[in-house]
Amino acid sequence: MASTIRVRATANGDITEVQALIQHPMDSGFVKDAKGEFIPPHFIQELTFEHNGKPVFVADWGAAVSKDPYVKFAFKGGKKGDDLKISWIDNKGATDITTAKIQ
């Protein structure tokens, strides 16, 4: 199955800019379905970006983050060709991991 994580990491001099879009329903638990029952909460809780084995950015998310969540940040010390490892875990214990190359 294809990864849920889409990443764009671009090195600009010393700074690497990272954008990620993740396919995930991010159900808050507050929305009812067609039958009138609450759709249970189902959302990513932690999203980690690692470079050279160290976390460069960690997101702690609640249910108020939008569906198919997006995040953008930047860090120093990366260069073109380096690997960036991205992983997430959601409230049901599901996980996904991917590695992207810095362009």
Next chain:
Amino acid sequence: MNITESGFSATRRLVLKGTGLVALIGLGAVPFCVSPALAAANDKYPEDAFRQKSEADAIKALYGKTAEPSDKVKMDAPEIAENGAVVPIAVTTTLSDVTSISFLVAENPNALAASYRIPQGTVPAVANRLKMAKTTNVTCIVEAGGKLYSATREVKVTVGGCGG
């Protein structure tokens, strides 16, 4: 079982041992469930803060201190959200020694929306997309040099009409 300084850690250990699972589910209010999976996986996910209703309680649970407004925290948020389900909010700051950035939506059922850990070497700026239940203040907290700074903006959220 040892009593630790923080009751929260003791709860996590219960989960890890499996015996406390039932108790936790009893505590967690439906529909917003407690997250046994992550509690087991990672020590630092601030479950408690995410469960708080008010901004003040969430900030207290997350940081244990209060924030002072600062014009060195610059928020980028729309005046009227295109749609409350996807509101692009971003922040940049000129403060140094930033260790954490958080976003709170005052009148969401639980005020804390997202919290980001900023290791050294990471630029203190984040852009994300949040859900807003209605027109209210969005607050950004920046933890820098051990102190908390904040910026707030009101974002209007309307109910969609017939579409464009």
Next chain:
Amino acid sequence: MKPRFAIRLASAMFALSLVAMPVFTITARAADKIDPEADKKAFQKFFTEKFPKLKPEDFVNGPYSMNEDLHKQWEEKEQFPPYEFSLEAGKEMFSRPFKNGKSYADCFPNQGIGIRQNYPYFDEKEGKVITLELALNRCREANGEAPFSYLKDEMAALTAYMAFTSRGKPFDIKIPNDPRALEAYQKGKEYFYTRRGQLNFSCATCHVQSPGERIRAEVLAPALGILNAMPIYRSEWSGMGTTSRRFTTCNSQIRGVPLTPQDDEYRNLEYYLSYVSNGMPISGPGARP
């Protein structure tokens, strides 16, 4: 007494006018020559004059070209757009062969790549308007596959991919010199300008009379270029929708009865709207509020 008399008089005159109108319209129709080229020029002139600060290609961005606050939010989303997953799925679906070994590429000119701007077209053999969505399902059925729903999911993913391969190409809709084609075009135009539904709105009421203005909380898009971004990821739907989805939901929203997707009226409407936007670049797939 006087008010009552006045009302009776008004009613009588109204009744008379109702009788008189069809006669007038029929006569007028016979006398009118269908001139799509002139229509298109007038249509585009109307919008470019109404919004002199917009570049022609801005019109394909719908409400985002009408409002600065919305435009900023849209620019942010376009950095990593919400239709990304549907587009990827569409590309993968498009290249996967059918059970019989053939694929979508066999049904379309140029293997289906970079051709979206030519749809809809008038099929002179059949004597009807063929839209991209219709052509895709016909391709499936001709190859022993079940047709997709016209509204979203797979159909949206496929048309998203095909639109993407045509991004930037100007709409190039052709109306052959065939009375049936001209009639289909004209019927589409009439549908566009006819009021319907409980709210008694025509498409033009919102998209010609009030672009850039608000209907309740939404900002209205101009009719010029309105189909160029199809299919769209609408925040309101939290998902993708096709031209068919938008036509049917729009009918419902003005409290009219929605037609069946790909009914004659909808295909003719799409034909008209696409033709008068000839020259405007394809921007699909798109994001909308």
